[in-house]
Every structure is written in structure tokens, then in C-alpha cells.
Amino acid sequence: MRIGFGYDVHRLGKNEDLILAGEKIDYPEGLIGHSDADVLVHALMDSILGALALGDIGKHFPDTDDRYKGISSMLLLKEVCNLIAKEGYELNNADVTLVMQAPKIAPYIDKMRENISFIMNTPVKNISIKATTEEKLGFSGRKEGIKAYSVCLLKEKE
Numbered sequence: 001m002r003i004g005f006g007y008d009v010h011r012l013g014k015n016e017d018l019i020l021a022g023e024k025i026d027y028p029e030g031l032i033g034h035s036d037a038d039v040l041v042h043a044l045m046d047s048i049l050g051a052l053a054l055g056d057i058g059k060h061f062p063d064t065d066d067r068y069k070g071i072s073s074m075l076l077l078k079e080v081c082n083l084i085a086k087e088g089y090e091l092n093n094a095d096v097t098l099v100m101q102a103p104k105i106a107p108y109i110d111k112m113r114e115n116i117s118f119i120m121n122t123p124v125k126n127i128s129i130k131a132t133t134e135e136k137l138g139f140s141g142r143k144e145g146i147k148a149y150s151v152c153l154l155k156e157k158e
């Protein structure tokens, strides 16, 4: 078994889509990044890369590389999944927490879990996604950005 932890932050801004776990969320602002800035998927990928001790997403998908400009982070997640298999592991489970004041994400959680489980080829029960506010404190509380934390456990392939 190998444990991994990931953390990411993206700034919110106008004229951007808000994409979380590959799902477009209805909100007047979106996250800014080189890719589609799917902060949830970025934290999840970093937790997986951490468990494999293979560095981080910036190392694998540099934000100086035009190939990743505007790319769906779900495609990057697929590549990270290939690394899990290549290293001889499979996902046991992952648990992701979004820290965002708005919008309420609860209505989207089931679809977001399905999206990740489809890309990772794992049962939905292996993917947990939760959300909390920071009670209007700090940059997330001021709706300036969104944070995501992820932990995952990988197990040796059977």
C-alpha cells in the first residue's frame, strides 16, 4: 500500500468556465489556469503522483508547454492512471475535499464522482468528493479562489 497527498489552488475570474471533476458548474466565474484549471483533478493527480513518488503535475505537464494550454484535466488524469498501472499499482480509494464558499456543490457531487470513476476505471465507491466553506474567511471565503485537498491509497495490482 502507498499513501499520497495532494493540494492545489486556482484563482476565480470572469470569462472562464468553472470545471470541477470534468463537470461544468453553473456559476458566473471560473478558475484560471494554463489547463482548464480543474483544481479537484489537479489535487487528485498530485496525491497519486505523491503515492508513486513520481513528483507532481508541474513536472509531468509543465505550464510552459503549449500542448497543455486549455487541456481538459481529465485527459491528464488518464495519463496519471496509466502511470499507476505501469508502476504495478491500482487505486484502493481517494478522498477529495473542495474548499469553496460558492456555489453549493452538493447537487453535482454524484456526477463528479461518476466522471472520475469512469476515467479511473474504478467503482464509484472508491471515489469520495466532499465540499466545505471556510466560513467566509480568507481568499476562499472571499470567493477569490478555490482550494482542493486529496488523499489516496494505492495497492499492489492483483
Ligand SMILES: Nc1ccn([C@@H]2O[C@H](COP(=O)(O)O)[C@@H](O)[C@H]2O)c(=O)n1
Pocket: 100, 101, 102, 103, 104, 105, 106, 107, 131, 132, 133, 134, 135
Ligand atoms: N461549496 C460548498 C460548500 C459546502 N457545501 C455543503 O454544505 C455543507 C456545510 O458547509 P460548511 O462549510 O458550513 O461546513 C458541507 O458539509 C457540504 O455538504 C457544498 O455543497 N458546497
Ligand SMILES: C[C@@]1(CO)OP(=O)(O)OP(=O)(O)OC[C@H]1O
Pocket: 008, 009, 032, 033, 034, 035, 036, 037, 038, 042, 057, 058, 059, 061, 062, 063, 064, 065, 068, 069
Ligand atoms: C495543470 C497544468 C498543466 O500545464 O497547468 P495549470 O492549469 O496552470 O495548473 P497548475 O495547478 O498550476 O499545475 C501546472 C500544470 O501542470
